[in-house]
Amino acid sequence: MEAIPQFLFLFLLLFFSFILFKRVKTIKRNILLGNKKYKTSTKKETRLKNLILVAFGQSKMFKKMTPAILHLMIYSGFIIINIEIIEIILDGILGTHRIFNMIGMPYYNVFISIIEFFIILVLISCVIFLVRRNFMNINRLKSSELKGWPTLDANLILIFEIILMVAILTMNASDLILQDHGKYNFTGSFYFSGTLKPLLINFSTDSLVIVERTFWWIHIIGIFLFAVYVTYSKHLHIFLSFPNIYYSDDNEKGKMSNMDSITNEIKIMMGISTEEVNEPPKRFGAKDVTDLSWKNILEAYSCSECGRCTSVCPANITGKKLSPRKIMMDVRDRSEEIGKMKDQNLNYDNKSLLGDYISKEEIFACTSCNACVEECPININPLDVIIECRRYAALEDSNIPAEWNSMMQNIETNFSPWKFPIDERSNWFKKEI
Numbered sequence: 001m002e003a004i005p006q007f008l009f010l011f012l013l014l015f016f017s018f019i020l021f022k023r024v025k026t027i028k029r030n031i032l033l034g035n036k037k038y039k040t041s042t043k044k045e046t047r048l049k050n051l052i053l054v055a056f057g058q059s060k061m062f063k064k065m066t067p068a069i070l071h072l073m074i075y076s077g078f079i080i081i082n083i084e085i086i087e088i089i090l091d092g093i094l095g096t097h098r099i100f101n102m103i104g105m106p107y108y109n110v111f112i113s114i115i116e117f118f119i120i121l122v123l124i125s126c127v128i129f130l131v132r133r134n135f136m137n138i139n140r141l142k143s144s145e146l147k148g149w150p151t152l153d154a155n156l157i158l159i160f161e162i163i164l165m166v167a168i169l170t171m172n173a174s175d176l177i178l179q180d181h182g183k184y185n186f187t188g189s190f191y192f193s194g195t196l197k198p199l200l201i202n203f204s205t206d207s208l209v210i211v212e213r214t215f216w217w218i219h220i221i222g223i224f225l226f227a228v229y230v231t232y233s234k235h236l237h238i239f240l241s242f243p244n245i246y247y248s249d250d251n252e253k254g255k256m257s258n259m260d261s262i263t264n265e266i267k268i269m270m271g272i273s274t275e276e277v278n279e280p281p282k283r284f285g286a287k288d289v290t291d292l293s294w295k296n297i298l299e300a301y302s303c304s305e306c307g308r309c310t311s312v313c314p315a316n317i318t319g320k321k322l323s324p325r326k327i328m329m330d331v332r333d334r335s336e337e338i339g340k341m342k343d344q345n346l347n348y349d350n351k352s353l354l355g356d357y358i359s360k361e362e363i364f365a366c367t368s369c370n371a372c373v374e375e376c377p378i379n380i381n382p383l384d385v386i387i388e389c390r391r392y393a394a395l396e397d398s399n400i401p402a403e404w405n406s407m408m409q410n411i412e413t414n415f416s417p418w419k420f421p422i423d424e425r426s427n428w429f430k431k432e433i
């Protein structure tokens, strides 16, 4: 066999590992821009169960069968195909050719054939996803927040995967013919790439070596590029959905977190507590991502932009400006923006999440129905961000719709949103009888 230029391979491996390491550090720093207050109250056993069922088992995906099956095909393919990548990396480092076969791995050709089966599944799924996304009228894939980079990103990654899959199959097919020519060690036949042999059968041995090596390099450089690219893409959910699900709160559905300082103040007013809070919070609610929790920002980086949340949002369905998916995309974009300013040692700009990214019109349109949280396949909670922004608008900015002010005044004086005194609240009901 032709020797693999090990030095070139090692250089590329170190170079891409360094870029990846830096990018991972940046994302971690950006997530930790959020405050440290968040702690999940879900028990460890439940969190592990969620990890197995929701993350590994993708249980929430199966509410919609077609995308769920296609997604499962890509997901399982991604895991299985990575085993072959271990072999390719070892070959690159050691200058060997198919090291698992060299060391006498039993049923090596069956192992590669199984991987090829998953490659075919991934290929089919990617093509169907491309067609669905670009040629079918699926509302959640056509929203305005997906214009530009998000749509390009989704298409690029699918094309990327198709190229990688074709590269492996072509590499394997040419390898099989080179085995017949006595150039490479015998492995036994590979089921799927074996069917491609007639396409290459007329090539000379030297040309086949060029084809096989070229696709080997396309594959491994593609993997390196993919690893770095993913960190800039919505496909970061491949990795971050696991910690996101593990740390998600699995308490009563729709339960909102109370603000400690306000809860305490009310308890004092009602004579339930006398304990004064020494240090008032620096900010009520959230104006920017730095006022959100690290978990809110982790969720934003984990979002796959699938739009399931938006497709069930009653505000969005009835034509309001609100899209919970956009809320999470805005949190991620703003975190990236602040992160870049930190990298350049710049002071914060005059922008903020609420105002420059998310408008008040959006957050006021939310009915706090919790449907988006319920629907999200990876337990993201867009409602939490909306509530925090609303708290800021109400408590610090004093800028909420006028009708809300009278409603809140009624709650304060009458213990109900209406203007009736408390003892007249049920009159309408009695009169009906």
Ligand code: SF4
Binding pocket: 309, 312, 313, 314, 315, 316, 322, 323, 324, 365, 366, 367, 368, 369, 370, 371, 372, 373, 382, 383, 386
């Ligand atoms: S909680 Fe708000 S954002 Fe979420 S689905 Fe309901 S209305 Fe939409």
Ligand code: SF4
Binding pocket: 302, 303, 304, 305, 306, 307, 308, 309, 310, 324, 325, 328, 375, 376, 377, 378, 379, 380, 382
């Ligand atoms: S928040 Fe969840 S449901 Fe909504 S787009 Fe992101 S991943 Fe999909």
